[in-house]
Amino acid sequence: MNAFLSSFMLSCQRANALSELRTHRPLSLTQHVQLRLHLAVCSACREFERQRHILDLLQRQHLSADALTQDLPNADSRDLVTRIQQHLDSLPPQKP
């Protein structure tokens, strides 16, 4: 029984791979049960699942297009404007 159980129990690495897999396709029933079982006994992997969710929310909210448009320091683009203008000035006239 013990041997059977331990062959059924996943390592953290395997559980991690399954939980990753789950984000892009449904798990088989066995995989699902295996992952549930592992999470039931492993606090590190439970915390990982929580952190994954937290990171997902943070990235989605922080990286959304509107969030980013506000925070560009003006000085950044002023330097760049000068740099680009100098670069363009150094280009020779083009033959038509």
Added chain:
Amino acid sequence: MNCCSVLVWDMERGDDATKRNDLNLWVQQYTSALLVHARQRVRKKDMAEDLVQDTFVAAWQGYESFRAESSVKTWLFGILENKIREYLRVVMRRGEQTEADLVCFSEDGNWLPEWRPQHWSVHVENGIVVDGDQHLLDNPAFLLVFDQCLDELPHTAAGCVCATYQQQRTGKEICQDLQIQPTQYWQLLHRARQQLRRCLDLHWFATHRHEPS
């Protein structure tokens, strides 16, 4: 004969001056907007700046092909978008060969000590990450750390993360766009996640772990 060639020469020179004038104006007007867009897509500051510069060089070279019926801004953004795609595709191809896998687990499949998830003292309320009684993303000190951690991602992972979280596109579309296989895409997202998690843990959560909340 002579006067004609002088005339042609003069027109060419006149065109060149107009062109320089236009370009100069456009650089002043649109650099900032283009840079914001480039930074959203590629994250790396240096790279974003180079892409904006390349955009103007391309605009310089293709000046004659610009037709006034489309707006300058639309035209420039179109060029930039192409430059970004080109860049990301190259990065993906190169990254596949050069980036080593992250190793987070020991050989027997346990978390390596430095990767083992430690408790984060925040919780989620209605889809918002809350730290004590404050939204975590409203805390400027956290944002600073978060941005630094995002900036430290490898180019490949950063490209995938930006595409995934900003543009709200499906994995399939992103793979087509970046010309990568779905497995590589998922690996890169996975990698980004582990690396971000570790970075935030080291630079934020570890230092806030012992404070009473």
